[in-house]
Amino acid sequence: MTDQAENLRNIMRKKMGAAEIHDDEPVVRESEITIPPPPPVPISARLITVTSGKGGVGKTNFTINLALSLSKIGKRVAIIDADFGLANIEVLLGIIPKYSIADIFSGARTVGEVIADGPLGIKFLSGGSGLRNMANITEEQISFLIEQFAYLDTIADVILVDTGAGITDSVINFVRASGEIIIITTPEPTSITDAYAVIKSAKEDGGNVPQINVVINRVDDFDEGAEVFSKLARVTQKFLGLTLINLGYIPYDTNLVKAVKKQQPVVLSFPDSVSAECIERISKLLFEIETPRKNAGVKNFIKKLSAIFK
Numbered sequence: 001m002t003d004q005a006e007n008l009r010n011i012m013r014k015k016m017g018a019a020e021i022h023d024d025e026p027v028v029r030e031s032e033i034t035i036p037p038p039p040p041v042p043i044s045a046r047l048i049t050v051t052s053g054k055g056g057v058g059k060t061n062f063t064i065n066l067a068l069s070l071s072k073i074g075k076r077v078a079i080i081d082a083d084f085g086l087a088n089i090e091v092l093l094g095i096i097p098k099y100s101i102a103d104i105f106s107g108a109r110t111v112g113e114v115i116a117d118g119p120l121g122i123k124f125l126s127g128g129s130g131l132r133n134m135a136n137i138t139e140e141q142i143s144f145l146i147e148q149f150a151y152l153d154t155i156a157d158v159i160l161v162d163t164g165a166g167i168t169d170s171v172i173n174f175v176r177a178s179g180e181i182i183i184i185t186t187p188e189p190t191s192i193t194d195a196y197a198v199i200k201s202a203k204e205d206g207g208n209v210p211q212i213n214v215v216i217n218r219v220d221d222f223d224e225g226a227e228v229f230s231k232l233a234r235v236t237q238k239f240l241g242l243t244l245i246n247l248g249y250i251p252y253d254t255n256l257v258k259a260v261k262k263q264q265p266v267v268l269s270f271p272d273s274v275s276a277e278c279i280e281r282i283s284k285l286l287f288e289i290e291t292p293r294k295n296a297g298v299k300n301f302i303k304k305l306s307a308i309f310k
């Protein structure tokens with residue numbers, strides 16, 4: 001006869017994939033059961049490249065504030081400043097790190113030594129001018145870099161890559177190596193056409209196209225944001241056959257401008273401001289979106305990047 005407790009036990013065992021046990025089965029004492037360790041789960045940080053085509057549209061501010069918002073909801077975040085030579089991230093954070101990516105590329109320092117601490121536990125790799133000589137990189141340097149950047153996987157859940165202005169080879173390479181990207185555009189026509197050009201360059205790869213998320217920054221109101229998004233999405237669908245994901249809109253916010261002057265990210269200096277609230281909403285939305293995990297990790301990114309540089 002099976003009693004209530006045995007029923008429950010069997011339900012639990014079934015849930016855990018074990019066979020049912022019945023009264024007439026030999027009893028195995030708990031102490032005799034050795035539970036095998038769970039199989040290792042391959043965890044890879046989610047790598048997202050933030051880009052725009054046109055400069056000055058708000059990429060660096062967005063990247064930093066997104067990083068802080070993600071940190072607030074419990075994610076471990078690292079930023080790679082890939083706007084080499086301009087040191088934007090550190091200027092906006094008001095922090096001057098000792099080393100930069102250039103020191104990793106030269107083989108002089110490890111990622112662990114170069115990575116700097118930002119507010120709320122976020123980490124960042126300062127840009128320096130590391131990629132200038134990337135064209136002449138040796139096999140040895142490539143394996144050192146892959147090994148180094150793989151370390152980021154162990155310290156971050158999300159890695160944000162902030163890129164420079166213009167549709168340069170470097171930016172296109174980052175976009176094509178990424179599993180997912182966030183395109184920032186403002187409602188200005190030149191910004192929209194540049195955003196489209198970046199999307200097109202991602203497609204021309206011929207290989208996997210990254211998941212393309214869009215944020216419309218510096219809008220007058222949400223209607224304007226919706227209008228810009230649908231215009232861009234329509235053209236992209238029609239001419240490139242690609243579907244864009246709408247992450248949302250950020251209004252023009254004088255608090256953000258004030259925050260830049262204070263060298264303090266807006267989500268910290270004006271947490272109740274409209275731009276801070278919008279970026280926090282985007283940080284949450286980002287984790288409601290299903291991502292192509294197998295292509296979104298840092299290892300895949302470095303592998304693809306190094307293949308480009310070979």
Ligand SMILES: Nc1ncnc2c1ncn2[C@@H]1O[C@H](COP(=O)(O)OP(=O)(O)O)[C@@H](O)[C@H]1O
Pocket residue numbers: 052054055056057058059060061062088165217218250251252253254256257260275
């Ligand atoms: N939502 C916004 N509201 C008001 N000003 C903004 C907003 N986003 C960006 N800006 C302004 O644009 C400037 C450039 O931003 P930044 O993040 O450095 O752009 P990018 O990295 O694309 O070159 C900022 O210094 C700020 O003055």
Ligand SMILES: [Mg+2]
Pocket residue numbers: 059060061083088163164
């Ligand atoms: Mg920038």
